[in-house]
Amino acid sequence: MYLVSPVSPVFLVFSVFLVSLVFLVSPVFPVFLPRASLMFRMIRVDKLAKSFKDKKRGIIHALDHISFDVRSGEIFGLLGPNGAGKTTCLRLLSTILKPTGGTAEVGGADIVQSPEAVRRQIGFLSGDMGSHARLTPREVLGFFGKLNGITGSRLSQRIDQMVEMFDFREYANTKIDKLSTGMKQKVAIARTVLHDPPILILDEPSAGLDVPTARLIERFILNAKRSGKCILFSTHVMEEAEYLCDRIGVVHQGRLKALGTMEQLRELTGKQRLREIFLDLLDMPETRIEARI
Amino acid sequence: MKLKISAAVYQKELLEIFRDRRTMISMVVVPLVAIPLMFNLINRFMSSREKQAEGESITVGVLDESRVPTVLGALKAAGFQPVLKTDLRAAVANKEVAAAVEETGDAAAGKQVSIYIDRTRQASDIAGDKIRTALDKLKIDTVRASLRGSGVSEKILTPFTTQRVNVASEKKMSGLIFGSALGYIVILLMFTGAMYPAIDMTAGEKERRTLEAVLCSPAGRNEVVLGKILATSTAAFITALLTLGSMAYSFRFAPHASQAQEAFHMAPPDLASLAMALFAVIPTAIMAASIMVAIALFAKSYKEGQSYLTPIVMLAAFPAVVGMLPGLELTPALALIPIFNVCQLIKEIFLGEFSRAAFAVALGSNLVYAAIAYYIASRIFKSESVLFRV
DSSP, X not given: OTTTSTXXXXXXXXXXHHHHHHHHHTTTSGGGSOGGGGOOEEEEEEEEEXXXXXXXXXXXXXXXXXXXXXXTTOEEEEEOOTTSSHHHHHHHHTTSSOOSEEEEEETTEETTTOHHHHHHHEEEEETTOOOOTTSOHHHHHHHHHHHTTOOHHHHHHHHHHHHHHTTOSXXXXXXXXXXXXHHHHHXXXXXXXXXXXXXXXXXXXXXXXXXXXXXHHHHHHHHHHHTTOEEEEEESOHHHHHHHOSEEEEXXXXXXXXXXXXXXXXXXXXXXXXXXXXXXXXXXXXXXXXXXX | OOHHHHHHHHXXXXXXXXTOHHHHIIIIIIIIIIHHHHHHHHHHHHHHHHHHHHHHTTEEEESOGGGOXXXXXXXXXXXXXXXXXXXXXXXXXXXXXXXXXXXXXXXXTOOEEEEEOOTTSHHHHHHHHHHHHHHHHHHHHHHHHHHHHHTOOGGGGOSSOOOOOOSSOHHHHHHHHHHHHHHHHHHHHHHHHHHHHHHIIXXXXXXXXXXXXXXXXXXXXXXXXXXXXXXXXXXHHHHHHHHHHHHHHHHHTSTTHHHHHHHHTOOOOOHHHHHHHHHHHHHHHHHHHHHHHHHHTTOSXXXXXXXXXXXXXXXXXXXXXHTTSTTOOOOTTGGGSTTHHHHHHHHHHHHTOOOHHHHHHHHHHHHHHHHHHHHXXXXXHTOHHHHTOO
C-alpha cells in the first residue's frame, strides 16, 4: 500500500520517469504529445476572392470572398463539386495564383506580401500532379530538397530518411517512368513532406487512384495530423471527407455554403450521410457554423 | 535571387534533356551524322558529275571520217572518239555525242569547220572547248609548217602570249555558296537543338503536370526561369559545338577531306577560328533559348509547343538564308541584324577574313538582343494567365 500511495517517494520517482519517457519517445511516436492543447491557427483565410476574365463568358468569380481558418493538428476538408473553386482556393494559398480580393495568411505569412515565406512552410500535393518520369525517386527528392534550401549531407540524410519511411529502397534509383501508380504516389508524398513543412495543402490527393493507393494517401494524412501538421485538403469523395476531416467547408460556385464539423452539418441539415448533407447544402442559402474546437 | 536554386533547376533540366530521346536526336545525332553525310553527298555528287562530264565529252559526232580529213587527226590526237552520225545537230541535241564537227568548203574557197555543241550541257561545253583548243593548235601547226619553207620567222605567229586568269570560276562560285551555307546550317541546327528542350521544360512540364510542384516550392519564378533558359541555351550551344566540330572533322580528317575543301572553297579551320566561332554563337544561343522558352510557355502540350516553335525556326532560317548570298560582306551596320550577323561571322571566320569591328558589333548587339529576349521570357513566366491557360 505504501509503495503506490501518491506521496511515496518511489511513486514520485517512477512517475517522473514515466513522464520523461513520454517526451523522450515523442519524436518517434508523435501521437503521445498532447498537441491538441497547442493548436495554432496556421491558415487564416479572410474574404479571399479570385476572378478571371474570359473572352466569351466575361468575368468569372472562381472564388467569391471565402473565409475560414485551419489549425495545426487539424484536417480541414474543402468539399465541392467540380469547378466549385476548390483548386483555385488551394492555388491561391500556395501562392501559385494571386488573389483579386481579400487576404490570407499561411503560417503567419501573407500570401501576397511574402509568398516565398508561405511556400517555405507548405507541402503541396495534387492528385493530377505528374511525376518527373525521366528522373529517379532519389533525383526528384534531391531536386526538391535543393529547391527548399536543403543541401549537402543534410539533404542526403533526409532523402535516406524518406526512402526508409515510405519504404521505396528497392526502386529509389529506378526511373519513375517504370514505377506503378502506387510507387509514384509514395514518391510524390515523400516529395511533399521532404522539407518537413508544418502545413500540408492537398488538392484532391486521391483523385484517380485505386483503393490501395488511396488508402496510402489516407494513412499519410492521418499520420500528418498526429504529428501536429495543419492539413487543408480538397475532395469530392464523400467517404474520404467523412472519414478524415475534423471540419468541412462546403464550396459551391465559388462561395462557402457551410462550414462545421460532421455533427454540426448533420444537425444543420437533419441528414445522416455526408452525401445527403452535401446535396442539401448545395441548394441551401449560405450558412456558417462556428466550429467548437 | 538565389543562384543555388537556379543551379538546381539547371542541373535537373540538363539531366532530363540528356535522358530525352527526341532532344538527343536533334542535339547530338543530327550534327554528328547529318553534317558528315551532307559533306560526303556533296563531294560524291560533284566528283561524279565531273567524271560523267569528262567521260561523255570524248565523243564527237562526224558525218563520215573521210569528210573531216583536215581535223580528224587532231581530234584523235586530243583523245576524241569519232562517232558516225547522219544528223549532227540532232545527235548533239539528243545527247548521243558530246559535240559534233563538220567540214565545209574546199582548200581553194577556204575551209570552214563547224563545231556543234549544246551549251546548256556541261559535257558538251567542255567538249566544245577542247575541240576548239585542238583545232587552234592544228591551225598554228599548219601555219608553222607552211612558214618553215618560206623563210619567215616562226616568231611572227606569236607576237605575244595571252593567259587567262580566272578569279571567279563557276566552280568557285558554287563553292562559295556551299561555304555560305555553313553558317546557315550551324544556326538552323542550333535552333532545332534548342527547340525540343525548350518545349520539354515548359509545355512538356505543363502537360505532364510537374510544373505546379516546382512553382509551389520556395524557389522564385526568376530563379526557375534562369535555370530553364540556361539549360536550353546549353542545349543550343552543345548543338552548335557538335555541328562546328563535325564540320571541322569533315574538312580535316574525313575521307575526301581535300575534295571537301575544294568544294567548299575553304581551308581546314584551326582551333582558334573554331573557338572564335563558338564564342560568337553564345549570345545567339541565349537569345534562341529565351525566345523559344517564352513562346513554348504559351502552349499547353508538347504538340502545341511544336507547332508554335516550328515557324520560329523557319523565321530564324530566313536571315540565315540571306547570309548565303555570295559576295555579301559583314559591315558594322549589317552586323546589327540578329542571326544574319552570326551566320555571316561564322562564314567569314571559316574563310579567315572577318573584320574585328564587325565581330565586336555583332557580339555586342547579340548580347543586347539576348538580354531583351531573356527579360521578356522571365516576364511571361510570371504571368499566371500564361502558365495556367485553360
